[in-house]
Amino acid sequence: MSYNDFERGVPPEISNCSNLEYLFIIKYNLTGNIPSSLGMLKKVRRINPSDNLLSGNIPDELGNCNSLETFTSGQNQLQGKIPPALGKLKKIQWLELFVNKLSSEILISVWQIQSLTLIIVYNNTLTGEQPVEVTELKHLERLMMFDNRFHGEIPMGLGVNRSLVAVDLIVNSFTGEIRLNLSHGQS
Incomplete structure (x- = not known):
């Protein structure tokens, strides 16, 4: 349904599509919220409502999408925090929330998702320190967090991965020395 000119928000009735695996509604000029009813999509693997005018919070109910591997909602106007319920997504690999109005800290429950390979949250107003848990993400390939309000020291073990x-x-607003351990030691 991408690259069309529909004038309505994401219909909550989409949750009736119980076998839906891919939901791509990119560059649609959609307004309104991401409906919490998307949390009923137990088989959905990819949700991408990027490049729209969506606002409001990311619904906690997305944490119920047990099969979700990719959530991409960049270039919208989403606000508030990244919900800790996303930490329940044990299969998620890509989390892309760039160019929004997200604020607050990224909670530990999100940093503990071992399947993550990509975290892109640039151009928001996210804050907090980079937790040591990020060094334990053994599959992480890309960490793009620029243009936010993160602070504190960068964990030394970040480069071990x-x-x-x-x-x-x-x-x-990171401080201290750059103390990355860039030796690619034993796995």
Whole structure:
């Protein structure tokens, strides 16, 4: 349904599609909220409502999408925090929430999702320290957190991860020394 010019928000009735695996509604000029009823989609693997005018909070109910591997909602006007309920998504690999109005800290429950390979949250007003848990994400390849309000020291073990190929933390308020351990030691 992407790249059309529908004038309505994401219909909550989409949750009636119990076998839906892919929901792509990119560049649709959609307004309104991401409906909490999406949490009823137990088989959905990818949700992408990027490049719209969606606002409001990311619903906690998305944490009920047990099969979700990718949630991409960049270039919207989403507000509030990244809900801790997303930490229940044990299969999620891609979390893309760039260019929104998200604020608050990214809670530990999200940093503990071992399946994550990509975290893109740039151009928001997210805050907090980078927790040591990020160093334990063994599949993480890309960490793009620039242009936010993160602070504190960068965890020393961040560079140990063999899978990590890109990190961008510019335009934040990190302090201290850059103490990355970039030796690719034993796995």
